[in-house]
Amino acid sequence: MASKAIHAYYDDDDVLMLAVKRVKAAKHHIEEVYCPFPVHGLDKAMGLAPTRIAITSFIYGCIGLTVATVMMNYIMIEDWPQDIGGKPSFSYIENMPSFVPIMFELTVFFAAHLMVITFYMRSRLWPFKEAENPDVRTTDDHFLMEIDIHDNEKELKDLLLDTGAVEINIVEKTSH
Amino acid sequence: MYTFSNKLKIGSFILMALGILGIAIGFISAPSTIEEAKAIVASHGDGHGDAHGAVDAHEVTGHEVSAETHGEAAEAHGESHDSSHDEHLLHQLQNKPWAALYVAAFFFFMIALGVLAFYAIQRAAQAGWSPLLFRVMEGITSYLVPGGIIVFVILALSMFHMNHLFVWADADVVANDHLLQGKAGYLNPTFFLIRAAIFLGGWIFYREYSRKLSLKQDESDDNSNFKLNFRISAGFLVFYLISESIMSWDWIMSVDPHWFSTLFGWYVFASMFVSGITVIAMVTIYLKSRGYLPDVNDSHIHDLAKFMFGISIFWTYLWFSQFMLIWYSNIPEEITYFITRIEDYRLPFFGMVAMNFLFPVLLLMNSDYKRLNWFVIMAGVVILGGHYMDIFNMIMPSTVGDQWFIGIPEIGAVLFFAGLFIFWVFRALTTAPLQPKRNPFIEESRHFHY
Numbered sequence: 194m195a196s197k198a199i200h201a202y203y204d205d206d207d208v209l210m211l212a213v214k215r216v217k218a219a220k221h222h223i224e225e226v227y228c229p230f231p232v233h234g235l236d237k238a239m240g241l242a243p244t245r246i247a248i249t250s251f252i253y254g255c256i257g258l259t260v261a262t263v264m265m266n267y268i269m270i271e272d273w274p275q276d277i278g279g280k281p282s283f284s285y286i287e288n289m290p291s292f293v294p295i296m297f298e299l300t301v302f303f304a305a306h307l308m309v310i311t312f313y314m315r316s317r318l319w320p321f322k323e324a325e326n327p328d329v330r331t332t333d334d335h336f337l338m339e340i341d342i343h344d345n346e347k348e349l350k351d352l353l354l355d356t357g358a359v360e361i362n363i364v365e366k367t368s369h
Numbered sequence: 370m371y372t373f374s375n376k377l378k379i380g381s382f383i384l385m386a387l388g389i390l391g392i393a394i395g396f397i398s399a400p401s402t403i404e405e406a407k408a409i410v411a412s413h414g415d416g417h418g419d420a421h422g423a424v425d426a427h428e429v430t431g432h433e434v435s436a437e438t439h440g441e442a443a444e445a446h447g448e449s450h451d452s453s454h455d456e457h458l459l460h461q462l463q464n465k466p467w468a469a470l471y472v473a474a475f476f477f478f479m480i481a482l483g484v485l486a487f488y489a490i491q492r493a494a495q496a497g498w499s500p501l502l503f504r505v506m507e508g509i510t511s512y513l514v515p516g517g518i519i520v521f522v523i524l525a526l527s528m529f530h531m532n533h534l535f536v537w538a539d540a541d542v543v544a545n546d547h548l549l550q551g552k553a554g555y556l557n558p559t560f561f562l563i564r565a566a567i568f569l570g571g572w573i574f575y576r577e578y579s580r581k582l583s584l585k586q587d588e589s590d591d592n593s594n595f596k597l598n599f600r601i602s603a604g605f606l607v608f609y610l611i612s613e614s615i616m617s618w619d620w621i622m623s624v625d626p627h628w629f630s631t632l633f634g635w636y637v638f639a640s641m642f643v644s645g646i647t648v649i650a651m652v653t654i655y656l657k658s659r660g661y662l663p664d665v666n667d668s669h670i671h672d673l674a675k676f677m678f679g680i681s682i683f684w685t686y687l688w689f690s691q692f693m694l695i696w697y698s699n700i701p702e703e704i705t706y707f708i709t710r711i712e713d714y715r716l717p718f719f720g721m722v723a724m725n726f727l728f729p730v731l732l733l734m735n736s737d738y739k740r741l742n743w744f745v746i747m748a749g750v751v752i753l754g755g756h757y758m759d760i761f762n763m764i765m766p767s768t769v770g771d772q773w774f775i776g777i778p779e780i781g782a783v784l785f786f787a788g789l790f791i792f793w794v795f796r797a798l799t800t801a802p803l804q805p806k807r808n809p810f811i812e813e814s815r816h817f818h819y
Binding site for chain 2: 247
C-alpha cells in the first residue's frame with residue numbers, strides 16, 4: 194500500500210468544492226476530506242454512496258413496535274388479565290387504545306437510540322477514542338484533502354496547486 | 370398564461386351533469402311519508418336486513434326485561450317508542466340526500482379553505498420555496514366564493530326547516546329538550562347564520578384582497594404590495610384560527626348538539642389542511658405535466674409531499690387523541706358519539722384511519738418516493754378519499770344514522786362538486802400568469818432544491 198500521501202489545504206469551501214470536482218475529473222482517488230463544518234454537496238461531488246441510516250432506523254422502529262406489542266400483550270392480556278377500572282382485557286385489540294402511547298414511544302425510542310448507536314459504531318466514535326485530525330487547523334478554518342501518492346507526486350502537486358490550494362504537504366502515512 | 374384545456378372543461382361539465390342527475394335522484398327517491406320510509410327499509414335487501422334484525426332482537430330483549438320490572442307501564446312505553454321510531458326513520462331517510470349534498474359541499478369548500486390557510490402561512494412565514502406555487506394556490510382558493518355560497522345556502526335552508534340536518538333548529542325539538550334549551554343562546558338560527566356570514570365574508574375578503582395585492586405586486590416598482598400582503602396574511606391567520614374553530618362547532622359539531630369535544634376545531638382544521646395541501650400538489654403536478662410550470666422541480670413536489678405526510682400524521686394524532694380520551698374515560702354523554710360510529714359505521718370509521726394514516730405513512734416515508742409524481746398523485750387520491758370519509762363520518766351518524774349508504778345521492782353530490790371545483794379552479798388559473806413576476810422570493814423559489 195501507499196505509504197505516502199499528499200495533503201492539500203484550502204481556506205474556502207467553494208474553492209474546495211471546485212478542487213474536488215477537478216481532482217475527480219482527473220480520475221484521482223480522494224482518500225479523505227477534512228472540514229471544520231458540513232459542506233453542502235461535498236458528498237455528491239466526491240461521489241460517496243448515500244447513507245442507509247434512515248433504513249436502519251425504520252427497521253429499529255418496527256422492532257420497537259413489536260417489542261411494545263408483545264410485551265403488553267403478554268403482561269396485560271395473557272399473564273394476568275385483571276379488571277383494572279373496567280378496561281376490557283379479553284383481547285389485545287379491545288384494550289389497544291390504552292397501549293398506543295407506549296407503542297408509539299417505544300417505536301420512537303428504538304428508532305432513535307439504535308440509529309444513534311449505529312451511527313457511532315459505523316463512524317467509529319466513542320469516548321477516549323484517539324482523534325484522527327491530520328492537522329488541528331481543520332477543526333477551525335482550514336479544509337484538507339488527502340490523496341494517496343502512487344509515484345505521481347509531481348503531477349498531483351501541480352494539479353492541486355492549480356486548484357487553489359494554499360498549502361501542500363507530503364506526509365508519511367501511519368496505518369490506522 | 371394558462372389555457373383551460375377543452376378536454377378538462379368538458380370533463381368538468383360531464384361531472385356536474387352526472388352529479389345533478391345523482392342529486393336529483395336522491396331527492397326524488399327520498400320518502401315523504403312514514404309508510405314509504407318503512408317500505409324502503411323493508412325492500413333494502415339482505416345485507417342491511419341482517420344488521421337491522423340484530424337491532425330488533427336487541428330491542429325485544431330490552432323490552433322483555435323492562436316488561437318484567439315495570440309491568441303494564443312498559444307496554445305503553447313500547448307502543449309510543451314504536452311510533453316515534455318510525456318518525457325518526459322517516460327523518461333519517463329524508464335527511465339522506467341533504468346530508469350527501471352537505472358532506473360533499475363542505476368537503477370541497479374546506480379544500481379551498483385549507484389551501485387559503487396554507488397560502489397565508491406561506492406568506493406570513495416568508496417561505497422561500499413556495500412563491501412559484503402562489504398562483505396555483507390562488508386559483509384553488511377562488512372556489513371559496515361559489516363553494517362558500519353553496520354551503521351558506523344549504524345552512525340557510527336547514528335553518529328554514531327544509532330538512533332535519535340540525536335538530537336544534539327545530540323549535541318543537543328544543544321545546545322538549547332541556548339540554549338544547551340551555552344551548553339556545555348560542556345555537557339559534559339567526560345567530561348561527563350571522564356567524565356563518567361573518568366567517569365566509571372574512572375568508573373571502575382576505576382571499577380577494579390578497580389576490581389583488583399579489584397581482585399588483587407584479588406590475589409595481591417597489592415591494593409595498595408584498596409587505597402589505599405579509600401583514601394582512603398574519604392578521605388573517607389570527608382571524609382564521611378563531612373563525613375556523615367556531616365554524617367547526619357550528620357547521621359540524623352542532624349536527625350532534627348533545628355532544629361536545631374541545632379539540633374538535635383543530636381536528637377539522639387538520640383534515641382541511643391536509644386535503645388542501647394534497648390538492649395543491651395534485652394541481653401543480655397536473656399543470657407541470659402540461660408544461661405550464663417549467664420552473665417547478667422535484668424539490669417543490671418533495672416539499673408538498675412532506676407536508677402531506679406530516680399533516681396526515683398530525684390529523685391522526687388529533688383523531689386518536691379525541692378518540693382515546695373519550696374511550697378511556699367512557700363518560701356516557703361523550704362516548705355515545707363513538708359508540709354509534711363503531712356500531713353502525715365500523716368500516717368507514719376505521720377504514721378512514723387506514724386511508725388517512727397507514728397509507729400515507731408507508732407510501733410517503735421514503736424520500737425518493739416523495740419525488741415521484743405518480744406516487745404523490747396516488748397517495749393524494751387516497752388521502753382525499755380518506756378525508757371525504759372523515760367528513761362523512763362526522764355528519765352522517767347524527768343525520769341519517771344506520772340508514773347510511775354510499776349510493777347514488779352521495780356519489781352524485783361528490784361528482785357535482787368535483788366538476789364545479791375543477792371548472793372554477795382551472796377557469797381562475799387562466800386569469801393571471803402562472804408565475805409571479807416581482808415577488809422578492811421568486812428567484813430563491815426558482816432555484817429551490819432540496
